[in-house]
Amino acid sequence: MIGRLNGQLLEKQPPWVVIDVHGVGYEVEASMTTLLALPGVGESVSLYTHLSIRDDAHLLFGFARAQERALFRALIKVNGVGPKLALAILSGMEEAAFMRCVRDNDSKGLTRLPGVGKKTAERLIIEMRDRFPEWQDENTPLPMEAANGQGAPRDHLADAEAALVSLGYKLTEASKMLAELDPEQSTEALIKAALTRRMAG
Incomplete structure (x- = not known):
């Protein structure tokens, strides 16, 4: 089991990153x-990190904090929730907000997430109540946006749209979420703003 990676960030193209660890490039999917x-x-x-082994692939998922990984591992134990949906949940909603939805039986709030219908939301509420690990303290600070590295010019809007689609949003929905946002922002900033707009709406 690969539990943690320490190395140099080679690539960052949401939702994927590549980390060089002593000459080996690990491709990691992250929220x-x-x-x-x-x-x-x-x-x-x-x-x-969390390593998922399937018949056709070994998939590595990365997390900035142990608490986020703990939530991911709890989510994938819920019936019908796989790694892709778990990442979409972690991408679209902060941990404290997710906890509030579960505690308040707010299935409507959860259905705003891509891939989460009414039945899945209700299942999440029921099954996650007893699965809050030690990270459940709402005072736990959440990671802040870091400065972006300098690189070659990119179409940040297109990258953000592709990332949203990979999270489970339809192309038309992703385009709508990004409409009227400043295309000069970084890809990460565009995604964050789009997800914030989606959850608010």
């Missing part, structure tokens, strides 16, 4: 919360 907490490309990075 937007973790991506926003990462340093710039070329800098040192440390991520908690």
